[in-house]
Amino acid sequence: MTARGRxxxxxxxxxxxxxxxxxxxxxxxxxxxxxALTVLVYRQTGSPLLSALVFTVAFVPxxxxxxLLSALVxxxxxxxxxxxxxxxxxxxxAVMALPGLPVVAVLLAAFxxxxxxxxxxxxxxxxxxxxxxxxVYIAGRSLFRLVAQAAQVSGFALxxxxxxVVTPRTVLLIDTAAFLVSxxxxxAGVRVRPAASAGPAASLVRDSVGGLGRVFxxxxxxxxxxxxxxxxxxxxxxEALAAPYAELKGFGTLGLGLLMSAxxxxxxxxxVLCLWIASPERRLRLIVPLALLMFxxxxxxxxxPGLPSAVALLVLSGMGLAHHLGLDALLVDAAPERLLxxxxxxxxxxxxxxxxVGFAVAGAAAQLVPAPVVVAASATLGLALVTLLRPGRxxxxxxxxxxxxxxxxx
Numbered sequence: 001m002t003a004r005g006r007x008x009x010x011x012x013x014x015x016x017x018x019x020x021x022x023x024x025x026x027x028x029x030x031x032x033x034x035x036a037l038t039v040l041v042y043r044q045t046g047s048p049l050l051s052a053l054v055f056t057v058a059f060v061p062x063x064x065x066x067x068l069l070s071a072l073v074x075x076x077x078x079x080x081x082x083x084x085x086x087x088x089x090x091x092x093x094a095v096m097a098l099p100g101l102p103v104v105a106v107l108l109a110a111f112x113x114x115x116x117x118x119x120x121x122x123x124x125x126x127x128x129x130x131x132x133x134x135x136v137y138i139a140g141r142s143l144f145r146l147v148a149q150a151a152q153v154s155g156f157a158l159x160x161x162x163x164x165v166v167t168p169r170t171v172l173l174i175d176t177a178a179f180l181v182s183x184x185x186x187x188a189g190v191r192v193r194p195a196a197s198a199g200p201a202a203s204l205v206r207d208s209v210g211g212l213g214r215v216f217x218x219x220x221x222x223x224x225x226x227x228x229x230x231x232x233x234x235x236x237x238x239e240a241l242a243a244p245y246a247e248l249k250g251f252g253t254l255g256l257g258l259l260m261s262a263x264x265x266x267x268x269x270x271x272v273l274c275l276w277i278a279s280p281e282r283r284l285r286l287i288v289p290l291a292l293l294m295f296x297x298x299x300x301x302x303x304x305p306g307l308p309s310a311v312a313l314l315v316l317s318g319m320g321l322a323h324h325l326g327l328d329a330l331l332v333d334a335a336p337e338r339l340l341x342x343x344x345x346x347x348x349x350x351x352x353x354x355x356x357v358g359f360a361v362a363g364a365a366a367q368l369v370p371a372p373v374v375v376a377a378s379a380t381l382g383l384a385l386v387t388l389l390r391p392g393r394x395x396x397x398x399x400x401x402x403x404x405x406x407x408x409x410x
Contacts, residue, residue, distance in 0.1 A: 004279055005135035007143055015131045016140055018189020019124060022182040023144055026086065027151040029178030030117070032171055033093055037110055040096075040168035044103055061114030062353040069119050071207035073345045078127045079190045085120035086183035089113050090176045097172035118352065122345025129332060129340065130193070135280045141328045142271050145321075149264035211342045220334035221343055227291075227391040228327050229350050233358035234385065235294045235321075237378035238301065238314055239263055240362040241371040245301075245310070248371060255307050262311045266318020274322035283326035288390055294320030295382035302376035330391060 010016050072081060095101070096109045124144075132140045216222045238245075239260065246256040270290070278286060297313040305313060335343040365374045 005132075005137070005139040005275075007139050007275070009136045010132055010140040010143060013131060013136075015190060016128075018185050019128070019131065020140075020143060020147075021189075022082075022086070022185040023124070024147055024151075025178045025182040025185070026089075026120075027147055029089075029093070029175040029182070031151050032178075033096075033110075033113070033175045036168040036171035036175070037096065037106065040172075041103055041106060043168070060353075060356065061111055062118045062349045062356070065115040065118035065349060068205050068208050069115070071204055071211055071342075072119050073123050073126045073341050074211075075195055075204070075207075076123075077195050078123050078193050079186065081123045082120060082127075082186045082190065083183045085116050085123070086179045086186065088116050089120075090179035090183065092116075093172050093176040093179060097169040097176070099169065118345070118349035121348045121352075122341075125344035125348045126341030127190070127193070129344075135329075137332070138280070138283075138325055138328050139275060142275055142325060145324065146268055146271060149267045211339070212346060215335075215339055215343050215346055218334065218336065218339065221331070221339070223389065223391045224327060224331045224334050225343070225347055225350065227386075227389045228324070228331070228347060229354040230385050230389065231291050231294060231323070231382065232321070232351060233354040234378050234382040235298070235317065236355055236358040237362040237375045238298060238317070240359040241366050241374060244366055245371040245375075249304070249306070249310075251307050258307065258311050259314065262314035263318040266315035267321045268318075269315070270319030270322035271325065273319075274325055278325075280329060284329060285326075287323045287326040287330070288386060290320045290323035290326075291386045292320070292383060293317070294323070295379040295386070298375055298379035298382075300376075301372045301379070304372045327391070 011020065076084075092109045092113050096106050128140055129137055215225070242259040243256060246252070246259055249255075251259070274283060274286070274290070294317050297316040300309070300313045331343065331347060332340065362374055362378065365377075
């Protein structure tokens with residue numbers, strides 16, 4: 001039986017602590033940047049459409065950055081890449097804080113930050129298996145997800161409190177400092193490692209696109225990636241439609257806040273309980289049941305529930321995201337050694353992009369039918385896809401292609 005990893009085991013590793021602390025600073029900076037930009041653009045233009053574009057440019061670049069720049073995780077030494085990404089983001093945040101900067105320039109800078117983000121996330125994901133071993137790696141990945149969920153709540157709350165006493169441009173300067181702190185922590189705490197690739201044999205874009213093709217030719221890996229993207233993309237419907245649902249039911253601002261917080265709370269609860277209670281082997285068997293748990297409670301929105309019932313359904317649904325604990329282990333096992341860094345980078349970028357698509361599709365559907373109907377329909381489709389894809393069973397049956405099987409080490 002595989003030894004069970006704990007959060008304290010991951011935090012006991014100094015290099016992981018540096019990655020973790022930098023992640024906390026960078027996530028808070030990212031969330032506050034989005035919040036401050038939304039307010040800044042709306043105050044300058046009075047346009048809800050332009051202010052909403054701030055969130056759009058946070059998701060869309062993941063497609064371009066993740067696909068066209070993913071080879072950087074193999075070409076550039078990881079510490080240099082991580083620190084460089086944070087310094088670039090800090091510089092762009094400082095540019096956006098310049099007085100009198102046109103809205104178009106602000107949105108272009110936000111788009112550029114969106115291009116840097118998947119490179120940084122991919123590099124961090126690629127180095128993590130070198131820092132943590134076995135099930136401790138799964139605990140470390142889980143901690144990163146918990147920070148992301150907590151940042152959704154605390155980052156917006158902190159940004160809102162700051163805007164009571166300072167301007168959006170001042171918040172952007174604070175965000176600049178957060179990214180500089182993140183860069184300094186990484187520079188001090190992450191070991192120097194050589195680039196995984198000896199030298200670029202092709203252009204960056206060609207190498208990145210070719211790497212995507214090599215990853216997707218591994219059947220086991222492809223099934224894990226598609227499953228890991230499809231489930232969250234369909235499960236975001238309640239979060240995407242929280243505002244229209246709260247308005248439809250007359251929940252008010254407090255009710256909307258409770259709806260928006262319910263999924264992150266459920267996610268934290270589910271991940272902690274699953275890591276604490278379930279063995280690594282059991283987590284693999286729980287991938288499909290937990291993925292089904294994400295969608296089954298959402299069917300209840302077809303009954304147009306009141307606020308307490310809706311919050312309870314979303315907390316229960318969020319607990320199903322703990323299926324990623326087993327999926328992380330499955331991905332590492334399915335990826336050939338030389339493709340692991342690239343696969344983790346692609347997985348991270350694809351997850352953000354397809355969640356953005358999920359938000360957009362849910363919003364578009366709610367223009368035609370009521371929000372509760374969209375949530376219930378999305379949940380029905382999600383249940384069907386989980387049953388169809390079943391990555392755990394597929395991975396157990398399918399052997400890696402002969403040309404990549406020998407590349408696995410150990």
